[in-house]
Amino acid sequence: MFRRYFIPVLKVFGFILVYMVALGIVMGLLFFSSGQLASPELSELLIGALSFFVALLVTFLYLRIDKRSFADIGSWIHTGWYKKLIRGGIEGITAIMLVFAVLLVSGLAAIRGLNMTDSGAIIMKLASGILLYLPAVAYSEELLTRGYIYHYLKTRFTIAGAVLVTSLIFALMHIFNPNATPLALFNIFLAGIVLNLLVVRDGQIWSAVGFHFGWNYTMGIVFASPVSGGKGEGIIRLSLKGYELLTGGAFGIEGGVICTAVLAMLVFYLLWHNERKDSFLRGLKRWKNSSFIGIMAIGALVYIIFDILLWMPKPLPSDSIEINNISRFPGTHDYTMKLELDTLNKKISGRQTVSFINNEDVSIDEAYFHIYPNAFRNLGGSIVIKEVKVNGNDSQYRIEGQDSTLLYIPLPGSLEPGKRDQIFMEYEISIPKEGGQGFGDRFGYGSNTYNLGNFFPIAAVYENGSWDKHPYDEKGDAFYSETSNFDVEITAPAEQVIAASGYVDSLEVSGKKQTYVIKAYSVRDFAFVSSDMFKMEEAMVNGTVIRSYAASSRKAKKVLDFSTEAIRIFNKQYGKYPYPACSVVQSDIGGGMEYPNLVMIESNEYGNVTLGNFFASYYFGKPKGSFEFIVVHELAHQWWYGIVGNDEYREAWIDEPLTQYSTLEYYRQRYGQEEFDRLYNRYIKLGVNMYLLAGAGEDKPLNRSLDQFLHDEYYILIYNKGTMMYKDLNDQLGDEKFDKLLRTLFERYKFKVVSGEDLIALTSEIAGEDMSGFYSRWLETNYIGDEQ
Structure with missing residues (x-):
């Protein structure tokens, strides 16, 4: 039993591993020697060509070992091969267009125009897409999976067993794709079955190659939609504006339930019209294969239910008090x-x-x-x-x-x-x-x-x-x-919804355009986010209207849970937020970004639960725990940067780590000391320890301007080591004095700018002793605390 089932599977995993290692070596030899690998201009076409030739080479070597040929695995050019290629391409385009059609008709997606208008650029994009997706993606992946792996397993298993195992391996090959979710991998598994059934139908891989190409080309080149989690760089700009469980969210439409339904229908259609249907069905009835299918289907269903429950919003109280009124800041x-x-x-x-x-x-x-x-x-x-x-x-x-x-x-x-x-x-x-x-x-x-x-x-x-x-x-x-005052009018297309610093004083719609009149007083900057996908939910907290903008109303409501509680805690802990409004906005950015009365949160965080989210549970306690952390962190910036300003270029050690520590304080107040300790030890301290373990032992002080930091060094030192500094300060002063320090900092420097010297002097005042030595040790040396 072991040799019959495990050894063949082990061999095909080894086959994939050899391909990946060989591709890595070839890329390394080609690019590392010239120092071009890190260049943003690295050509996708060249990488695609490497993938194509390495796939051919590795498959050829394994076929020689097996004493077989490309013809034996249905991968050789034969009479009529191009007809099968074209037929498969038409089938792939039809299938993915059906998914697009359902999304567009249901209002879950909308076409937003063209990403390029120059005819020459469009022709180049269409041509380069053929070169990229046909040999580099479609043929290479089909040669590896439906070519070598399926035909090898077919000699060891039933046809049904070979199809199922090949499709599972195909799904696992995408497990590390950006924003991959269990549902997305299940859909790729279904797509693998579809592609395998095309090979069973024709006895060759060419229809599968055509289907694979037509599917990906339509998504990634015709439509600017993510392909299996990658960025969409196509011609027609498409926006997804519904519940990500249906649309696929950041992974792309392949990760949604609508795609699941279309692929399932394709499986049944191809199975029903297959000449080998009876033998295939007999293979499926074997308990091993039927159990395998049952486990996969139940797993997908459990994931869908889990994702729905995770995003289930809870009823939120909304204060019924007078809204904050902030006037123009004088003398600015x-x-x-x-x-x-x-x-x-x-x-x-x-x-x-x-x-x-x-x-x-x-x-x-x-x-x-x-x-x-x-x-x-x-x-x-x-x-x-x-x-x-x-x-x-x-x-x-x-x-x-x-x-x-x-x-x-x-x-x-x-x-x-x-x-x-x-x-x-x-x-x-x-x-x-x-x-x-x-x-x-x-x-x-x-x-x-x-x-x-x-x-x-x-x-x-x-x-x-x-x-x-x-x-x-x-x-x-x-x-x-x-700090300044802003009176702003923004005219935009009528379908756009705008979230901005300040508050909307009026909104006038005239034909196809609309004009927002916005007042943002006593703020350091002005910013806005515009989208035609936004749904907005709001709640009042201590005189501030918290607005949450997202593609899904359910997720907008879920974000309000974090946001309202954060504002409530920080109001009590540091000082009252004086503004009438604050917006938390889903945005196509990386991570989060703070502006006065406005925080941008990356769209990926609003997406379905990914495998990466489960791994990140080690740090954040639960899947999507990073989402709450990012939202609260950016809201804490409303106090440290927004209201109390500092020179973020030269003294980033003031606002950024203080914001990070305030985020930990939110967890302590909301979830208890144990949650604070877990985040501090697993997320903050562990990051610094790993940094030191990697060999960064020389003196690298915090007190530097941005241009003096390396990229990764900045984040680990400012966000992590800086947070450890404030934790050490809290421990040395005690909770009472530390809390007094931050409340005094807020009241004394509200709408002003605090310098490092000011903060050190204030700390010494509250502590009743000179604290310059404490700051000097943390800021000017590689000291990371006695506890290390």
């Missing part, structure tokens, strides 16, 4: 902005007037503004300044900075302390396609959302006799701005 810049969002051309037209005030003790004769969109030029983003006027007169402005992210404006004469100049600007912004680089998606458009953070000219900070001119940095949050 006042922005009046009129923006128009063009979703077709991915642009923003803007006109803004800044009542620019000199808050310094000396007169100034110039002003600087950060124009961050120019930092995104490699992704297609930019800002074109069309006109600048100061007090109604044309200005001889110029663009400066190593990355062209500084706008220099000479002022007419000296601007005395406390006086204002009126600076008018007109500009056009090109919105980049999100690049998935962390920084490249907080300002950019994705499959379903336009994320507009750091998009408009914002006044630079003048302090210590000079302007803050730091360049944009891909790491962390390279922003530093002072």
